[in-house]
Amino acid sequence: QVQLVESGGGLVQAGGSLRLSCATSGSIFGINALGWYRQAPGKQRELVARITRGGSTNFADSVKGRFTISRDTAKNTVYLQMNSLEPEDTAVYYCNADTLWGEYWGQGTQVTVSS
Secondary structure, rough: OEEEEEOEEEEEEEOOOOOEEEEEEEOOOEEEEEEEEEEOOOOOEEEEEEEEEEOEEEHHHOOOOEEEEEEEEEOOOOOOOOEOOHHHHHHHEEEEEOOEEEEOOOOOOEEEOOO
């Protein structure tokens, strides 16, 4: 199995930046992709950014040009760099691992962007 622990959430003013981290452990060899999802109250959980084993990335249209996803293989950690934050980015952000045996989720970290 895979364990995921998110960190880096918090309160930030609109226009500011924040970097989220997701530390992975366990059966790392089975991970096909790592992604960041978010869920705001009353809304469906949505994909924010994703990075595959091969290093390809994709982003939600709403965050393109503002967010980047990266990984540190040595640390088994994936990051989400969030720039030019908007109040609409406010949500609980979850780390997700797509593995050979299914999906795993972290506990989530709250990101609040004030106007």
